[in-house]
Amino acid sequence: MFDPITPESPVADSRASANPMTWLAPDMADQADQTWQGWLSHFTFGLTPAGLAETGFAWLSHLTLCPGRLAELAVLPLTHLHDPFAEGPRDSRFRSELWKQWPWRQYVQNFHLAQAFWDRATLDIPGLAPAHARSINFVAHQVLNALSPANFWLTNPEIQKAVRQSGGQNLVQGLIHFYEDWQRRVTGQRPKGMDAFIPGRTVAVTPGRVVFRNDLIELIQYAPQTADVHAAPVLILPAWIMKYYILDLSPHNSLVKWLVGQGHTVFMVSWKNPGSVDRDKGMDDYMRDGALAALDAVSDIVPGQKVNLAGYCLGGTLALILAAWLAVKRDDRLQSLSLFAAQGDFTEAGELSVFVTDSEVAYLKNMMRAQGYLDTRQMAGAFQMLRSSESLWSHIVRDYWLGQRAEMFDLLAWNADATRMPYRMHSEYLEKLFLQNAFINGHYRVLGETVAPENITLPVFAVGTESDHVAPWRSVYKVHQFTAGDVTFALTNxxxxxxxxxxxxxxDRHYCLAExxxxxPLQSPDDWRAGAPCHTGSWWLAWDDWLSRQDKAARQSAPVAFGNARFPPLEAAPGLYVHQP
Structure with missing residues (x-):
């Protein structure tokens, strides 16, 4: 019998001394691989070539085993050759009546046929993994969107009409727009029109004070606007992938302003925009120095009262984890939990799952490792691709071919004011929460504790949106399955x-609501939708009514000061972090 050679064995020691590179080589090789992939990722827009190749091979392998499907695809164009013009799927690119005239209607018909062909060629292939089917179908639609007849002068009747009516001035104006956008991009300037939406001036103007700041968050306490207030304060955790003021936009559509107007004491977390120095901040940091630090401050400023915790998007995921962690610690400071377009279960995470595979995450980690964070442009590119026909190609046609400019408005300006994601935190989020679904599976650890969503017994108010491609409402609806308390669910347009x-x-707003x-017994999402009462107007009204019913104590006199001795006011809202580029 021979002893195996291990790094600790005498033989290994002698070989290492003879060749010191023997045991260093693997580390050096791994580092070289990471460096290479990090560099390459900048030329592949963060998409891994290996993952695309794997998906393509898996698709072709399974498709070649389906001779019936191949035969169907071969004759599909012939069977639709003489079909009359059809509207096809709802598509804003072809809503003009000009597209119903010949030959433009034939272009649209061919485009819809191409969509049907590739859907049939990539979906419902026996044996093909759903993740591979989604990815190859996504790639096919990206190519189709780029080749849409709406994108080209010769095949778009609206462009040709604009040329005739303006004598070609639309093309001149389009060139001016293109140059302006290119110049702003290369010089790092904000998009045109954003200067009219500055936090603290025209958006994020609800009066308040920053009452706590650390190296990750600022906590804003808003001034009361009523003589008396509900006893329990509201603490809102926005997503750190975005700046908080989506919930405090212009005065007419600010959720924060509306809440304080209904007599709620509102606290808002404003996340720091991380840089390279924050590369090692992980989910534990976002929990300890973010959500938990904010809760500690609110509990100290409003003593003796439980807190209504609310979270939006990733902030909602963090709110779920915080609630589960507090349950383990037998900490009963929360009165309720509200979740806005927030997921805890990522098994049906929507179109973003195309970008979150084992191959893609490994590649993305190497890109982030090199710079310390995920850059705003890299994230914006991924979100643009999810709705490329609307957010990319329609923009090109309108701005550069038709020579028109969409007027900047508050939500669009906020959307362009993106933030970065630290390397460690985003890696942990993608691997543990998204890929492994560790929270729902009951083996997610945070701050030294294993947390499980079943331990959450708080009443929950959850909101899903009908057209959400980031957090599909059926995925948000799963909160019914993994929490143990009463759940009120609202589905809004x-x-x-x-x-x-x-x-x-x-x-133009409506929502369906049921508790x-x-x-x-639990209903399926579609059965719930079929039976839930629906209402015209804003779901904010239903949430305010629900919050009021959770409050067991009588309303109290509005606070006369911000913070307290331990948490004194630092400066006026919106604070410093929201201004970080």
Whole structure:
């Protein structure tokens, strides 16, 4: 019998001394691989070539085993050759009546046929993993969107009409727009029109004070606007992938302003925009120095009262983890939990799952490792691709071909005011929460404790939005399955952002609402939707009513000062962190 050679064995020691590179080589090789992939990622827009190759090979391998499907695809164009013009799927690119005239209608018909062809070629292939099917279908649609007849002068009747009517001035104006955008991009300037939406001047203007600051957050306490207030304060955790003021936009659509107007004492977390020095901040830091530090401050400023915790998007995921951690510690400071477009279970995470695979995350980590964070442009590119027909190609046609400019407004300006993500935190989030789904599976550890969502017995108010491609409402609905308390669920029209910013008074808003009592049979999302009562207007009204019913204590006189001796006011809202570029 021979003893195996290990790094600790005498033989290994002698070989290492003879060749000191023997045991260093693997580390050096790994470092070289990481450096190479980090450099390469800047030329592949953060998408891993290996992952795309793996997906393509898996798709082709399974498709070649389906001769019936291949035969169907071969004759599909012929079977639709003489079809009359059809509207096809709802597509804003072709809503003009000009597209219904020949030959433009044929271009649209061919485009819809190409979409149907590639959907049939990539979806429901027997044996093909759903993740691979989603990815290859996504790639196919990206190519189709780029080749849409709406994108080109010769195949777009609206562009040709604009050329005739303006004598080509639309093209001249489009060139001016292109040059302006290119110049702003290379010089790092903000998009045109954003200067009209500066936090503290025209947006994020609800009066308040920063009452706590550390190296990760500022905590803002807002001034009361009523003579008396609800006893329990509201603490809001926004996502750190965005700046908080989406919830405090212009005065007419600020959720914060509206809440304080209803008599709530509101606290808001404003996250620091991290840089390279913050590369090693992880989920424990965001929990300890973010969510928990904010809760400690609010509990101290409003003593003797439980807190209504609310979270939006990633902030909602963190709020769920905080609630589960407090349950383990038998800490009962929370009165309720509200979740806005927030997921805890990532098994059906929507279109973003295309970008979150084992191959993609490993590649992305090497990109982030080199610079210490995920850059704003890299994130913006991924979100643009999710809705490329609307957010990219339609923008190119409007601005550069038609020579028009969409007027900047508050939500669009906020969307362009992006933030970065630290290397360690984003890696942990993608690997443990998104890929491994560790929180839902009951083995997620934070601040030394294993937390499980089943331990959350708080009443929950959850909001999903009908057109959400970041947190699909059926995924948000799963909060019914993994928490143990009563759940009130609201489904509102709109998308991930516009569905949440849904101020009262708008006639184009509606929502469905129903409560599920703990211990009663659970409905599927679609059965819930079919039976839930629906209402015209803003879900904010339903949430305010729900918050009021959670408050067991009588309303109290409004506070006369911000903070307290331990947490004195530092400066006026919106603070410093929101201004970080």
């Amino acid at each position: 709109g998308g991930h952002n516009a569905g949440i910013v849904s101020e009262p008074g708008r006639t 599920h009592k703990a211990g009663t």
